[in-house]
Amino acid sequence: MPKIKPVSHEAVVKRLLDTPEAQAAYEEMSEEIALLEQLTQWREQAGLTRSEVAERMGITPPAISRLERNITKATWHTLSRYAAACGIKLAISAKA
Template sequence: MSKIVAIKHAEVMKRLLNTPEAVAAYQEAMEEDALLEQLTEWRENAGLTKAEVAKRMGVNPPAINRLERNVTKASYHTLKRYAAACGINMTIVAANK
C-alpha cells in the first residue's frame, strides 16, 4: 500500500506555475475571483438580496445567480447596471504600469 505524502502549497504552486501560460491563466482566475468577491461585497454592503438587485436591474432573479456564478460572461454594461443597482458608481481606472 502506498503512502500519501503531503506537499506544501508553495511546492504545488512552483510545480504548476512553471510556464508563462500557466502564470497568466492563474492570474486571470485570481482577477475573476476578485471581481466576483467585489460584486458580492457591493450587494451585501447595500443590504440587498439577489432578488432585490434583479428587480432594480429589471431582470429575473436567475440572471443574478448566473452573473454571480459566471462573472466572466458579463458585459461591461451589465456590470455597470449591477453596480448601480447596489448604489455604486462603477468606473474603470487604468493601472499605472
Template sequence: MKYKTLAQVHDEAMQDPAYREAWDAEEELDRLQQTLKSWRVEAGLTSAQVAARMGIKPPTISRMENNATKMSYETLLRYAHACGVSFKLERI
C-alpha cells in the same frame, strides 16, 4: 518515491508563463465576483431586489455573482447602479 505537496506543484507550475497568466486571470475573475456580491450585501439588498431594479430574473444575479466571465461592461454598470455603487476603471 517522494511526493510533492500541492503547494510545491503549484509553485513549480507558476514558473510557466502560460500557467501563470491563466492563474492570474482566474484570480481577477474571483475578485470581481467577490466584489459584485459585496456591493449587494453592503447595500443590504437581496439578489431578488437587485434583479428587480435591473429588470431581470433573480437567477441571473446568482449567475453574475458566480460566473462573471460573460458579463458585459453595460451589465456591470447596471448591476453597480442597482446596488447604489459607482466605480472607476484604472489602467494598471
C-alpha cells in the same frame, strides 16, 4: 503499502505554474474571482437580496445568481447596471 508524503500548497502551485502561460491564466482567474467577490460585497453592503438587485435591474433573480457565479461573459453595461443597483458608481482605472 507505500508511504504517502505530504506536499505543501506552495509546492503544488509552483509545480503547476511552471510556464508563463500557466502563470498568466492563474493571474487572470485571480482577477475574475476578486471581481466576483466584489459583486457580492456590493450587494451585501447595500443590504440587498439577489431578487432585489434583479428587480432594480429589470432582470430575473436566476440571472443575478449566474452573474455572481460566472463573470466572464458579463459586459461593461451589465456590471455598471449591477453596481448602480447596489448604489455604486463604477469606473475604470488603468495601471502602466
